Amino acid sequence: MFRLCLQQDIDAIYEIINDSARAYKGHIPDDRYHEPYMPMDQLLAEIADGVVFYGFEEDGRLVAVMGLQDKGPVTLIRHAYTRTEERGKGIGSRLLAHLLGMIAKPVLIGTWRDARWAIRFYEKHGFRLVSEEEKERLLREYWSIPERQVETSVVLADERYRRG
Template identity: 50%
Template sequence: MSHIRPCRNDELTAILAIVNAAAQAYRGVIPADRWHEPYMSLGELEREIAAGVVFWGYEAGGAVLGVMGVQRVRDVDLIRHAYVSPGSQRRGVGSALLEHLARASTDRLLVGTWAAADWAVSFYRRHGFELVSPERTVALLKTHWTIPERQIESSVVLAKPPLDGGDR
């Protein structure tokens, strides 16, 4: 039996293990100057939580197999840090987490991801997210995320429902 639930404070190690194992897919794909190990440190995770990111976990058989964060920023909900353990990928874990967070949201959802992570972009598009124009992407990343300029240059934003004006 599986279920989705908020992650607990005593699960930070499990969250990090999932994030850092799944993020290995970025190695050699994202700009080399943005890659580091671990991909997410304990300090970074704690800062994200302190900034309002709420992590949800997909649990099955007593183990958390995937995590996804959501953060309310201004008038939207941001999907943050979506990762599934490599051994549990392509089994509906990420889809279940995303669908759960989408049902819980009453506003537009935005997700930012690496432009070169075509598997991530495809995942969100399969779930009804649409790419935002490059111009609006830069504006959204600067107003809704706190990330370095280099990451802004290398990222895309997807929205659900789509932003007005037919951005693609």
């Protein structure tokens, strides 16, 4: 079942993000990976900054989350993760499709350049990488991330954004 995540889901969101983000270890720059990948204070700061989490619940247990962040002319998909033991079941694809059906604006997604599996996932769903120049502009305009993360990330855009 797809649903809006509530305050009482914060521990499950934290657990899902940090469980799933272990896949980054050895793939993203060592200076950007740490455990927990997203400390609780950072998660709370993301929510305070407007990230609204949605999830997929199965048998009363949250198994996947994706955040939406309204940035005026675009919507960002942020922090999309599925529990490790639930991967490969199509849950992330279904959650993404559900959220895209709710969004009227162009959608952008940022991820690590070396997270090839994430890039392939989004490309399979119609997203395309933007140019390096466009990526840098978008990351600086819509995300609040360190410069090192700008250097080591990519941005993917949906068809609505590409049509402009």
